[in-house]
Amino acid sequence: MLPRAVAVHKLKELLEDIQNSLLKRAVEDLESHTVLLTDWSQFTPNLDKKNIILAPFCGDSTCEDKIKADSARDDGEAVEPGAPSMGAKTLCIPLEQPAQIKPTDKCIHPDCARKPSFYTLFGRSY
Known part of the structure; x- marks a missing residue:
């Protein structure tokens, strides 16, 4: 559970990490195929x-x-x-x-x- 004061910031960071990971995996998959x-x-x-x-x-x-x-x-x-x-x-x-x-x-x-x-x-x- 995240404290309310940092929840928005932490969730934005988490979503950005997810986006970067998905993009990296998609680019690697495209290049390898x-x-x-x-x-x-x-x-x-x-x-x-x-x-x-x-x-x-x-x-x-x-x-x-x-x-x-x-x-x-x-x-x-x-x-x-x-x-x-x-x-x-x-x-x-x-x-x-x-x-x-x-x-x-x-x-x-x-x-x-x-x-x-x-x-x-x-x-x-x-």
């Missing part, structure tokens, strides 16, 4: 590990549709019971790009002949 890829062969296996993928992408909607279709699993391929099987969707284009797009870089989808415009986050909805 974000994978930078340039090789399509690693794309779906990393999605299956519940990671989000940062990959070079051309930005074309038809390419995005192919990525979604080609990264979906058949029902028989479930990695764990109840795991989502839908394909990856674009989540966002981060303001802070992990690297400059080089002239030799290719879009993450192997059938795409367009040059990537930026790195994009891809993931599955859970």
Whole structure:
């Protein structure tokens, strides 16, 4: 039990500590589950590990549709019971790009002949 004179101050400190702890844990979780890829062969296996993928992408909607279709699993391929099987969707284009797009870089989808415009986050909805 807290004395009334210090209760408001102590509760504010406690709530601030809780907020900081939650934020720290969320940032650590995000960082530990974000994978930078340039090789399509690693794309779906990393999605299956519940990671989000940062990959070079051309930005074309038809390419995005192919990525979604080609990264979906058949029902028989479930990695764990109840795991989502839908394909990856674009989540966002981060303001802070992990690297400059080089002239030799290719879009993450192997059938795409367009040059990537930026790195994009891809993931599955859970």
